[in-house]
Amino acid sequence: MKKQLFIEVSLLLGLSTIVGFLYTYIAQQGFFAPKKAPTFTVLNLSDAKKYFEEKSALFLDARSEYEYKLGHIPGALNVPLYELKQSSSISSSIPHNIFLIVYCDGSECHSSFQVAEYLLTRGYTNVGVFYGGWQEWTNAGLPIE
């Protein structure tokens, strides 16, 4: 009796395992789901402020060196797209193990998106874009250096 129960339980569990993995393989789910291309997240001012206060992200300034020197978010690195593509020293100075927030002037500029996309192609997976950028940051009276 116990032996029969053991055989039946093993049969049900074994069959469930085989069918489960076979189904997810056919349906491309779970282990067999196609890997999604990494994308960046778009952040608003309150998100950016939160990360800044928690010091849990590295800010990347996608504007020109001249604009950066006039003022930037404290701790931000200057990474203009052209120089990022040309110089390997800039990309090697950006760590992989921290959330990166790219910003530029504001909603009219697109360099922050271009830098974020470039970083994704270079293997960075944890990237965000602060859409409001420098204008929204300064308008809110947040710290600058």
Place this chain on the structure above:
Amino acid sequence: MDKCRITDRITLYMTHPVVHFIVRCILGSIFIIAALSKVNAVDEFTQTILNYRILSPLIATVVATVLPWIELLCGVSLLLGIFQRSSAFILSTLLIVFTILIVRALYLGLSITCGCFSQDPSSNTLGWWKVLENSVYIALAVYLLLCPEDQFTIFSLFDKRNIQLPRANDHY
């Protein structure tokens, strides 16, 4: 004496094949419904398992891949009347594990969804009512495990012999 008679009568009705058949169909249907909400939502179910904060992502994915099919096969087996006792054994074990996990989550104050019948993260969060609900299911599964199997199986439909239903006064 009267007390004994009442107890005997209750036992007779409880072990009646029709009662066994009804309980089997109810429990089987419940697990089929539960499984169907998970079979096509492996990623969502994996996240639900991870929310319990016990398993690693790798093991959670294995569980999310296999568990819905265990529930589905056991549910279908119960409905069809094949492997009745082994299905009841697996389901009662699963239900006991689920209930322990729910009690642990409630004890830790985790605000998570059960993931039992829906993988929608906005569905109702866990509560003690879920423990009560699972206790009823455990009682049904243990009943099926302990009582003799009934003969209303899928095979009996094709069996030319007539099935004699026992009367309430007959000993099972």
